[in-house]
Amino acid sequence: MKSNTTIQSVNGRKALIHSGFLLENRYAEELYHDFASKMPIIDYHCHLSPADIANDRVFDNIAEAWIHGDHYKWRAMRTMGVEEKYITGGAADVDKFRKWASVVPYTMRNPLYHWTHLELARYFDEYKLLNESTAADVYEATSGLLNTPEYSCQNLLSKMNVEVVCTTEDPIDTLEYHQKMKQNGHVLKMSTAFRPDKAILIDNQAYNDYIDKLEEVSDISINSFKDICDALSKRMQYFHSNGCRLSDHGLNHMYFEPSTDQEIDAIFKKRRSGNSLSDSEALKFHSAILLFLAEAYHDLGWVQQFHLGALRNNNSRMNNLLGPDTGWDSIGDFSQASALSRFLNALDEKDKLAKTIIYNLNPADNEVMASMIGNFNDGKVKGKMQFGSGWWFLDQKDGITKQLNALSNMGLLSCFIGMLTDSRSFLSFPRHEYFRRVLCNILGDEINRGELPADMEWIGKMVQDVSYYNAKEYFEFL
Structure with a gap:
């Protein structure tokens, strides 16, 4: 075994962070140090500032x-x-x-x-x-x-061996910093994910103000459902030409409510005229536009991501004072399985189901999500349907372990595309190391108990695939 046995110390006592951190036996240490630790990082979903990266803040x-x-x-x-x-x-x-x-x-x-x-x-x-x-x-x-x-920001990423970082942008974004980064020819690849949730959530108070901005950037007058689809299509083409190969959605739950084209057009025109909608009308619109987008992602060859289960902005007093994304969100207990199944099936029936990553925020739904992806793996792409890594409240040791166990029990861990930061902090990339150590410890423990063979080359290769190679194969970053 070649694993690093260096023990860091402070004042003669072993430091909390040392070579064996989270690794409980020699198999876990070997898997981490000999196979996982040197793998580059493909961070395919985060919220870092593209301006900070491109300008090397x-x-x-x-x-x-x-x-x-x-x-x-x-x-x-x-x-x-x-x-x-x-x-x-x-x-x-x-x-x-x-x-x-x-x-x-x-x-x-x-x-x-x-x-x-x-x-x-x-x-x-x-x-x-x-x-x-x-x-x-x-x-x-x-x-x-x-x-x-x-x-600097670019050097902080280099220190963590980051090969690709994928930020998340709204359709109205200019992508000027992604363009600047590409022109600079930096070895670090910065891509983007298309996040059109503001165009979907028609019941939001500021919806028409947002559509006005989408009109301006797309140079399309948006007065009908066809118009908004045309505007979003134009922005998707713009993102695609700038290297985008992913979409992302942050939704309470998946939407699926059948409707006619005439209904959806009438609903959109009603809201565009400044009128409020019923819950049923909003749900029909959410469903229709999300299905339109998902088919477009398939046609573009993109990966679609769905972050499901957050109950946001719970504290209205503090949300009004500080705004969203300031710490007032929690895990929701939404019904997930039925609408998600019907949504994915509607796309699959047309052979329009793109590569898909489903992230779950409620651990009670882990097995639901892990079993759901198996319904739509059609043999065309390895690991086409992914149960995404533990995120937000679940990107910790217990949450990661439960996600990996559910995935292993219901699907194939060997096809998993691994960890991401989902972070706004340039100092958060050791979370990939944290994940890899947890992964190696789970496997090392099962080797130690005789539940897996001590075939270190084969299991080590699986660790490297989950840490890096599966994501490299799955995504097509330019």
């Missing part, structure tokens, strides 16, 4: 890179009674960092505790535990490094 300090925009940390800080001025407010960055450092010891058993120390170790070679007493030293050391060209 250099952060002023660790709080700017680490706390700004991270609603995982914000929720923990609020739970500990930290005032909002130290979270999203106007407090100095150094004070925000000190507040976060004082909270970290109380996050034990939350994934934030592992992520925090893994990120400090991998980016800054910092193995001290972060707390109130170490905050000043860690802030000074990490900020001193971040405020240099060697720690």
Whole structure:
């Protein structure tokens, strides 16, 4: 066995983050160190700023890179009674960092505790535990490094061996930063995913304002259902010409409600005239436009992604104050199976079902999703239908393990396309290492118990496929 046995230490004691972190036996260590650890990263879904990547932003300090925009940390800080001025407010960055450092010891058993120390170790070679007493030293050391060209956004990604990063953009986006990145010829590939949810959710209060913007960018007057389809088609072609090969949707649940073309056109014109819709009318429109988009994705050869199960903006008072994506969302308990089955089947009946990734936020539905994908693998593409990795509240050890177990029991782990960050933070990429360590430990434990053969070359190859090669084969990034 060739695995790395180096043990990092702090003041003579083994550091939390060391070579055997999360790896409970020699098989797990061998699988991770000899097979998984050196694999490049294809991060096929995230919310990083394309402008920051293309302009190669250099952060002023660790709080700017680490706390700004991270609603995982914000929720923990609020739970500990930290005032909002130290979270999203106007407090100095150094004070925000000190507040976060004082909270970290109380996050034990939350994934934030592992992520925090893994990120400090991998980016800054910092193995001290972060707390109130170490905050000043860690802030000074990490900020001193971040405020240099060697720690620019592109170099932060390079340090983690990121080969492809795929951001997420609205149809009205210009993609100017993706174009700039391509023109610069950087070895890092930055692609995008097309996310047209604002065009789908016709019952949103600001829907007509959004359609006005879509009109402007597409140069198409949008007065009918055909018009909106034409405008979205034009934007899809624009995205495709700029290297886009994925779509993405963040929905409570899948929509499927049959209707006629005449009904949908009347519904759209009613809303465009400023009138409100019934729940039934909105559902019919959601279904019709989503089916139109899904067929278009198939024709373009794209991968479609569906993030299902989030109950968003629960705290109306704070949502009104701070806006969406600031930490007021949770897991929903929506009915998923029936509409999802009918939606996928309607596409499959026409042979218009694109490669599809379904992400589930409610662990109670893991087996539902893992079994659903098997209904629509038609033998044309390896792993055509994917049960996506644990995301958001589930991208932690327990959530990852449950997702991998459900997938293994209901489908084929060997065809899985692996982890993604789904993050807004440039320091979040050690989550790929976290996932790989969990994966290797699951397999190593079963080898150790005699449930899998000790065929390290074959199982090691499977680990490499799940970590990198399956995603490389599945996606077609230009």
